[in-house]
Amino acid sequence: MSDKPHDYCGIFGIFNSDDAAINTYYGLHALQHRGQESAGIVTSWYDPAKGFPTMPTHKDFGLVLNVFNDKSLFKNKLKGTAAIGHNRYSTAGSSTNPANIQPFRAHLKGGNLALAHNGNLTNARGIRQRFIQEGVLFQSTSDTEIILHLIARSQETDPVEQIMDALRQVTGAYCLVILTDTQLIAVRDPNGFRPLALGRKGDAYVVASETCAFDIMGADYIRDVRPGEILVIDRNTVATGEPQSRFLPPQPGTGSSGCIFEYVYFSRPDSRIFGESTDKVRRRIGQFLAKEHPITSFLRTKGGKQPVVISVPDSSNTAALGYAYENQALGHDCRFEIGLIRNHYVGRTFISPGQEMRDLRVRTKFNIVRGVLEGRPVVIVDDSIVRGTTSRHLVDMIRAANPTEIHFLASSPPVVEPCHYGMDFPSPGELIANRYDRDVVRIAEALGVDSLHYLSPHGLVAAVKDANAADFNYCTACFTGDYPVPVTTGVGKEENELS
Amino acid sequence: MSDKPHDYCGIFGIFNSDDAAINTYYGLHALQHRGQESAGIVTSWYDPAKGFPTMPTHKDFGLVLNVFNDKSLFKNKLKGTAAIGHNRYSTAGSSTNPANIQPFRAHLKGGNLALAHNGNLTNARGIRQRFIQEGVLFQSTSDTEIILHLIARSQETDPVEQIMDALRQVTGAYCLVILTDTQLIAVRDPNGFRPLALGRKGDAYVVASETCAFDIMGADYIRDVRPGEILVIDRNTVATGEPQSRFLPPQPGTGSSGCIFEYVYFSRPDSRIFGESTDKVRRRIGQFLAKEHPITSFLRTKGGKQPVVISVPDSSNTAALGYAYENQALGHDCRFEIGLIRNHYVGRTFISPGQEMRDLRVRTKFNIVRGVLEGRPVVIVDDSIVRGTTSRHLVDMIRAANPTEIHFLASSPPVVEPCHYGMDFPSPGELIANRYDRDVVRIAEALGVDSLHYLSPHGLVAAVKDANAADFNYCTACFTGDYPVPVTTGVGKEENELS
Amino acid sequence: MSDKPHDYCGIFGIFNSDDAAINTYYGLHALQHRGQESAGIVTSWYDPAKGFPTMPTHKDFGLVLNVFNDKSLFKNKLKGTAAIGHNRYSTAGSSTNPANIQPFRAHLKGGNLALAHNGNLTNARGIRQRFIQEGVLFQSTSDTEIILHLIARSQETDPVEQIMDALRQVTGAYCLVILTDTQLIAVRDPNGFRPLALGRKGDAYVVASETCAFDIMGADYIRDVRPGEILVIDRNTVATGEPQSRFLPPQPGTGSSGCIFEYVYFSRPDSRIFGESTDKVRRRIGQFLAKEHPITSFLRTKGGKQPVVISVPDSSNTAALGYAYENQALGHDCRFEIGLIRNHYVGRTFISPGQEMRDLRVRTKFNIVRGVLEGRPVVIVDDSIVRGTTSRHLVDMIRAANPTEIHFLASSPPVVEPCHYGMDFPSPGELIANRYDRDVVRIAEALGVDSLHYLSPHGLVAAVKDANAADFNYCTACFTGDYPVPVTTGVGKEENELS
């Protein structure tokens, strides 16, 4: 996909490791694609000098590599054998308030607690307003702080009971990693919107949004944290090899509903999420796309030069490969090629030119390989089309290489609705599909291509289920408007921020 | 004084000024001596784009000049005609938590509220522990946040009533400036521990810890905020010229108890505090010191070269002048001289040398003027002696100029007890008077001087009262252990910090 | 290639453009892969306020996007219609001296001159030592400054004559862009070691190390600057459409000798260098590799699962595609796959772990796609093998996915000799081929692969010439030790640095 929806967050936790903080650093680095605006690590450490348990913390705006650029942090500050970490994407405006950087940490009556969250609550607005009436002070605009207040105010005494108490009051999408003075607790909402996996490295237990965080440190995947599961890892777990589990009740009227966009775009291809390799699923999506829209179905000139199938690197590489090879398997002549080169040095600080060179931001990210495209039919496979701006510019660049025809395929349906479970799409009116009344011919025209083809919602789900045998359902709300959990959020999120 | 106790804080507020924020900036700059670790300004601004009142905020670690080094801040961000500001000294450890930087800001059920505080609560620990039991989250380790929680949780609906409700529950020393969406509120605790003055510049009202903040902007002093007064300035005040006043009940069993150390050391000599010019009071203290310890009472060699009276610049300049001129008035030959030069470029980043040059930190701050000291009796007048380390190094430097004798006079009694009302002294065991059993002869020996003389507690109070005719009493607890308000604080202040 | 030799530099120049500086910025961004440690731009501007021509300059350590992160630079500082720019890789140690950042600028007797250089002089040491004897001061350790001194000291009066005078005295590899107050001059050494292309955008002329810098701004490629050519672009060129050319005499006993490593690794695949598309040449290299080492020649298990050909992204993508498709064309069953994922967020600030996790630096850059590799023969095609460390770690990671066999192919011969023309290889003793006596079996063993195959020097040159029909020869010294220009450089480069 070229106009990315904003990633949400990556979370990581580790228990019983002599290198807890530095492994968290590596894990967060592997999860960097899930959030680039801030990063943080909290460890649990019994400080003998103080005589009580502490939670050393380091967090700041920036990429993981920049926030943690001082080796002495790990030696001198982030001590202890358990840690949690968080990568965050922050929406415009909130990014200037450092109070929003996670993990959050608090001292509760029972001891220290730190918490990191990936997702979005659907009843946050109501709880927040009620709390303000009661005189509760908020320091951030994050939903996460609501969970923290609920835990702090619970009448229960055991941390796990407090957490259950709190989570029974919230609805929506959330994966949590929580650190207490003696436990690492991982939680996934009853619908399982967001992925969360459990792994192990030697005697250490790890949890992470994606398994690529396990690979970087050589940890093994055990299983996913289950929808609604509150998984508690403590000294007893280390001794017995068995984490304890509690389960939250299902959100009324719904079953599982994993975010299918994770498979379409968000997750790294080398990760296993919802129990299955993203690469495998994404390739199957490409194959189903080939079945729905074989190359022969739209190619104008038959018998000309061999068509080339290209991806928009790197996000649609796998789907494009799946599409090309499936076409070949179906007997349709074509070849996968690298027709676009991605610049590795793209950053946020790019200075935009004036009106005359509006496509330059895209040109700083991508360039064409003219020899691959010239004089041939070109089939672009992208993972999704959101705003369409980048796609249009890419098509223009490709057109300049004089291909005989250009076709654009999306390995997902048109994005037409907002996500209320943590994904930050542009407003509905900015979505290209909506701007052209969801009329594929007009969208194709707007993109400047000879034809445009989307994978159908049914085809997408079928592909995912074909690749992933698990008994698990998916949320496709951004394509279909079919929201598994009702939403009561609204404006006014920023109205109580203590600073 | 050479080993300063840490200053506490400076606070400032302004209402009905087109230049509210920049005047606050100037005011904080004038109050810089009261806190050098962080600075912040909050304004009240009805944002027409948003359609509701906001409180733009800018605050950071650093000196005022560094925190506010971007002119556009005042134009583009800190809009509005009312503002409050705060300079803060933060004790070791807490200085790394940006959540402790004041003013604090919160959205309460009735609207926005911002608050800046100078002082120390004596029942903070109990309230904090109770709140934690109830599930209240703290983001800072500051007493100030306790006041904010108390206000937020008040059942009252009017902000002034909420504030009164909150303050009835706390004891100790506090001056507050509070901004609501329509008011500037200034509060001084019933004992009046810390100074707070009311002023006016044209149609604008100002409040500040010291009147030097009025002078920098050309505002006129009206009167002090009275002990226990809750002074409310709003549009009505502007129209009528009359602030409204409410009063808190006195803290049981006590009357007024202004911090006498303000006159001894803290306040700038060009400020008027507790209703009287610091310079005048400090000079009177020097005169009373001359009466208690005239130069003839300790000078060994009579009839030798004229003795020189020197100050430790700049804090004891006025007292030294008062001492010298009173001696002259009493017919004792002596001369005020500048025998120590203070380096203007001293900063926090100084790199200390090894063991061999332990006095070098003092040498980077001060140097002697040899010609002034050589071959004469030297009388050093300092405002106070706390840890004694700097004093000892200064004496060594002066000794190197070969004076005939060296006498050390403190324009205050020995510091022997901790302050519970906001002043950050070293622990009692580190105080030089305690290390030598409050034995003046032994302390003199430790300092390396021929004789040492302190102003008596009675003399200090008498001098202050002689200069300041107001019906007002003073706290001398750090000299006498006589605490006007009982104390229940203790350890554990940092135990609930949300971050 | 996984252990990259250090890139040298990218240079860019533009004449007669209203957006000279910002286009240079875009050009340098496209050339970022040629040098990541510093960037600089110099423009030529007649300052009416001063009444004489100036050369505004901005340069610093960092990536182009970071050095130029302030839009006002282009509006207010880097004015003028002509500009040159430079990206630099600086070898360890010199990177702390800002005096080494190019372009260099000087005021000569005839006016201003700025110069940027890509390459390495072979007689620098002798000239430098002679100059030091004569009392010439050097401010940098760069060869480039030698050229500047030679120009400044020339007895000629015309800048082009001064430049010719200077360059007749140097030998080695150099591409230069030079700005005078009225001209843009582009120079390529008589052997043509480094690429340099001429382009045009409307009435503006551009020169750049690679044509990808033209694509980013929509400029058209005209032709290469020829070996030995001194190409002068001025107002006359704009009027007539004809740059003037002068030619340097050939370096004795040699013809053309373009750096073949540009095609193997350095240049971007979307660039045209030495007159031909890098992608086309690199693909042909992959094809020739398939002819020399077809997959059937080393595959142990015949008739098993289909072998996968993978690249080390992104540098060997094209060669791997060429290899895979040529094998298919030859009837050998295999499939190109993406088996390694490259992390986009790798940076210089990575904190290395201890001994136990030595491969972690590689893991932060790459991860495997297990499903692609498991249970199959895996053929890795990399562009070159230098130190071998990264290759070894990649093989270990791939091995963990349980492929049936692993074969490693390099699309170039073993690197065994140093480069004296600008490429910064490790010392010969660190090269893996030398560490194992250039014995392919032992190197394969060291890498942990089942077999290892290098493209032969003859095969490499044949592939390049097959793809690029131009009458042009190549330097293969790093593979063969056959140096086209003799070398007199040695140690001691840093011995005269004015700072």
Added chain:
Amino acid sequence: MSDKPHDYCGIFGIFNSDDAAINTYYGLHALQHRGQESAGIVTSWYDPAKGFPTMPTHKDFGLVLNVFNDKSLFKNKLKGTAAIGHNRYSTAGSSTNPANIQPFRAHLKGGNLALAHNGNLTNARGIRQRFIQEGVLFQSTSDTEIILHLIARSQETDPVEQIMDALRQVTGAYCLVILTDTQLIAVRDPNGFRPLALGRKGDAYVVASETCAFDIMGADYIRDVRPGEILVIDRNTVATGEPQSRFLPPQPGTGSSGCIFEYVYFSRPDSRIFGESTDKVRRRIGQFLAKEHPITSFLRTKGGKQPVVISVPDSSNTAALGYAYENQALGHDCRFEIGLIRNHYVGRTFISPGQEMRDLRVRTKFNIVRGVLEGRPVVIVDDSIVRGTTSRHLVDMIRAANPTEIHFLASSPPVVEPCHYGMDFPSPGELIANRYDRDVVRIAEALGVDSLHYLSPHGLVAAVKDANAADFNYCTACFTGDYPVPVTTGVGKEENELS
């Protein structure tokens, strides 16, 4: 003085000290008042790893405490037993070129050489232009680099001979500290414009612009470096206790001409320069001011309240004391008082207000002590009046305290001419004395005072010579236009800057 001319520079050197670099750091800190824009240290160290002598260097823009804020610099980088250092004031414009930060360092044919300079050459322009014609490249706009080129190009082989050779070709004001691989060389121009002192601490030799740099480290003053002296300190000096001396020929037609402004304003009162204590000289200047302008000569109201004599702290403290006590000695009733308070936190980043509060910059630096000034005659003693702006604002502030009359005395004559020997005054037209035709009555009116009195040129020289018995003459050109060394400098200094 309130509108300071810009300080020039402070230089320091040390030989044979185990703590060479850190002592240089302390010395530069003591000399901070002589230059606040950049600081640098170069040491001489035989690096056993390299096998040859090196000159580690650290320098940057900023105050000494900020440039050297990393203790490891001294341990790990600035090794060796000899060092030189420099504080620099840089004029507007040049301050953005880091190449101008001293000390300069070069590798000459005989070895390394580093050089730091305080002063200004009067024939720099001619030499620079000749050099440019010869093809010499300049990297800075500093006169100091001219000296370095002259040394480098000398045909002599011995460093001391090379230095003599170079300095015979320059005229003007210069003090130099030079480090070679085996020597510390201190040079003072034949006129002795700038001060330079020799000291000793144990076996280490030190040289510094002012002796306050000796005091900070406990070194003893030996003597001044003599006008024209080239003083060489090496291992032989350490062994014998005798530095070697060479002497430059006098500049034609002139004798000694020490800058009298050093005594008036620049030097710290605790320094001994030109062989005598600045405090003593400055006090004598105050006494001579009292003789020329006794308080009775201008006081309007006789028999009223006692007049107070105040200084503008801290620069005129000593002169004001001298003035007040001499008046008392003459029987004129008056009292020295502290009527102005100086803010310690003033910095460069102050944000100026708009038109309406133009005096605010002064108010951020100074405040009045109302009680001292009210209802009395006030006599302000300042060291000098340059632009007059600050003086005017101070008078306004004092006037607001309602003194009965205000008189302004300058302890130096009106500044009316430029300095060509290193002091950076405003242009002649900006000098208040010139703006009012050197008419004291009009200047007094412009300052808003009841009367204004300058010390006469003759009185100033007489005071200095009365205090300093040495056979030494002074430059008074800025007061009299009597230039001891002719000047050929002019515009165009920046025309050859290599960067």
